[in-house]
Amino acid sequence: MDLNGKTIVVTGAASGIGLALAERFVQEGAAVVASDLNAERGAAEADRIGARFVPADVGREEGVQALIEAVLAHERQVDVLCSNAGLAVGNGLEPSDALWDLSWRVNVMSHIWGARHVLPHMLARGTGALLQTVSAAGLLTEVHSAPYAVTKHEALAFAEWLAITYGDQGIHVAALCPEWVQTPLIGQAPHLQADAIAPEQVADAAVQGLRAGEFLITTHAMTRRAFQARANTHDRWLGRVRDLARHTQDQLAGRHAFPDDLPTQRGN
Numbered sequence: 001m002d003l004n005g006k007t008i009v010v011t012g013a014a015s016g017i018g019l020a021l022a023e024r025f026v027q028e029g030a031a032v033v034a035s036d037l038n039a040e041r042g043a044a045e046a047d048r049i050g051a052r053f054v055p056a057d058v059g060r061e062e063g064v065q066a067l068i069e070a071v072l073a074h075e076r077q078v079d080v081l082c083s084n085a086g087l088a089v090g091n092g093l094e095p096s097d098a099l100w101d102l103s104w105r106v107n108v109m110s111h112i113w114g115a116r117h118v119l120p121h122m123l124a125r126g127t128g129a130l131l132q133t134v135s136a137a138g139l140l141t142e143v144h145s146a147p148y149a150v151t152k153h154e155a156l157a158f159a160e161w162l163a164i165t166y167g168d169q170g171i172h173v174a175a176l177c178p179e180w181v182q183t184p185l186i187g188q189a190p191h192l193q194a195d196a197i198a199p200e201q202v203a204d205a206a207v208q209g210l211r212a213g214e215f216l217i218t219t220h221a222m223t224r225r226a227f228q229a230r231a232n233t234h235d236r237w238l239g240r241v242r243d244l245a246r247h248t249q250d251q252l253a254g255r256h257a258f259p260d261d262l263p264t265q266r267g268n
């Protein structure tokens with residue numbers, strides 16, 4: 001898909017990957033509507049990059065619906081909806097049901113509500129694209145957060161279902177699955193920063209993937225290798241991830257350095 005002249009909506013565009021996507025789409029010649037829960041920062045960044053800002057809470061269906069309606073009323077069309085907003089909360093079994101529910105609504109239901117409200121418009125035009133920011137955690141896992149690992153798998157499953165169901169009707173669906181990226185979502189944790197790439201590199205991969213019409217867009221070569229290892233030797237893969245989790249905990253406690261010889265089997 002050529003992005004020049006397209007109308008593109010990006011959620012979670014006040015920061016990190018969403019901001020980099022929005023900025024890159026503007027540079028590609030698209031009319032970009034940037035959206036975020038954080039209206040103050042979102043509006044300031046949209047102003048800086050040359051996008052129009054529409055505030056929205058995508059953790060509520062009414063928020064997503066109002067966003068799509070606002071864009072259709074103003075821009076008259078949506079060529080690409082990037083459901084990018086997401087969060088990582090909670091670790092193991094401790095998170096409250098409220099945190100599981102928040103993860104479910106923002107990381108999964110926002111994609112479902114986005115598709116529900118934008119697809120009738122795209123199908124009527126016979127064209128459109130949905131770029132879903134998932135994560136390598138949707139292909140692999142995330143050892144530090146059960147809600148994140150689970151909801152990112154669900155987001156990937158929904159993106160696959162969309163691609164299968166609407167792929168023959170002019171709708172392109174892509175799942176953006178980066179590993180670690182330098183954004184506030186991963187904080188300043190040194191063991192995560194080591195492999196983290198800049199959000200602009202994710203935006204490059206997304207633009208290339210959209211141009212090539214790819215479903216699966218990854219940012220690190222090791223993601224696909226680990227995904228294959230998981231499929232081919234699942235028990236062995238689980239063992240390696242356990243090793244990784246143990247070593248990461250050790251490093252978090254400052255006991256010893258992260259070993260270079262362990263394959264990176266997780267994503268964020």
Ligand SMILES: NC(=O)c1ccc[n+]([C@@H]2O[C@H](COP(=O)([O-])OP(=O)(O)OC[C@H]3O[C@@H](n4cnc5c(N)ncnc54)[C@H](O)[C@@H]3O)[C@@H](O)[C@H]2O)c1
Nearest residue numbers: 012015016017037057058059085086135180181183185268
């Ligand atoms: N940072 C990483 O390492 C990484 C890797 C893979 C995937 N991801 C995914 O990329 C996406 C963007 O994350 P990021 O790393 O740029 O994080 P970020 O924290 O920099 O940006 C997330 C943005 O989403 C917004 N947001 C949160 N809840 C919202 C809601 N209910 N409604 C509207 N906006 C909301 C936040 O205000 C923030 O601006 C997420 O889906 C995340 O899971 C991140």
